[in-house]
Amino acid sequence: MFGRKKKSQLGAYEAARPEDKLVLAALVDAGADLAEPRHVLHFIYELADEAAASGAANAVADWQSTVNPPLEGYDTWTVTFEKHDYPLTPANVVADAELFLRTAGAHGGHYDGWEASV
Numbered sequence: 001m002f003g004r005k006k007k008s009q010l011g012a013y014e015a016a017r018p019e020d021k022l023v024l025a026a027l028v029d030a031g032a033d034l035a036e037p038r039h040v041l042h043f044i045y046e047l048a049d050e051a052a053a054s055g056a057a058n059a060v061a062d063w064q065s066t067v068n069p070p071l072e073g074y075d076t077w078t079v080t081f082e083k084h085d086y087p088l089t090p091a092n093v094v095a096d097a098e099l100f101l102r103t104a105g106a107h108g109g110h111y112d113g114w115e116a117s118v
Contacts, residue, residue, distance in 0.1 A: 009034045012090045017097050019113060024088070030118045037085040039117040042100050046076045047109040053077035056107040060099065079109075088116060 009028050013021055024034065032038070042063070047053040050067070056079050057065035063081040070076055081100070086092070096114070104111035 013093060015090065016093045020093050020097055023114060023116070024093070027088075027116060027118060032116075032118045034088050037087045039084050040082065040086045040088065040096075040114060041116070042081040042096065042114040043112040044079045044081075044100060044104045044107070044109045045112050047078065047107060048076065050077060052107045052109065053079050056103050056109060057081075059103045059106065086116075 010021065010024055013024055016024065028034065044056050047056060050069070053067045057067050060081055063083055066080045066082075068078040068080065097111075100111045100114075103109075
């Protein structure tokens with residue numbers, strides 16, 4: 001019975017990237033109902049400096065962003081983006097991947113994907 005529920009929830013996400021489908025499947029496996037809004041985080045890593053990180057953060061104005069300086073022993077910056085009560089609709093999942101991939105590329109960073117609360 002659970003397998004059918006999982007398949008029916010994931011069927012609408014055909015256009016999503018394979019790595020996004022893995023996150024969605026993990027959410028469903030953990031008991032998430034994908035129709036429910038949730039807390040979502042996206043990550044851009046390997047930004048060369050504070051200016052690049054701030055540029056990436058400012059480029060995605062409709063998400064709350066946190067610019068993180070390099071951790072001890074590292075020399076690149078990161079940005080975490082988040083939204084609360086955000087629906088993971090198929091259109092949002094595809095559009096978000098495009099947005100964050102484009103933003104990372106424009107600022108010399110690496111889009112490392114996303115996570116969401118169950």
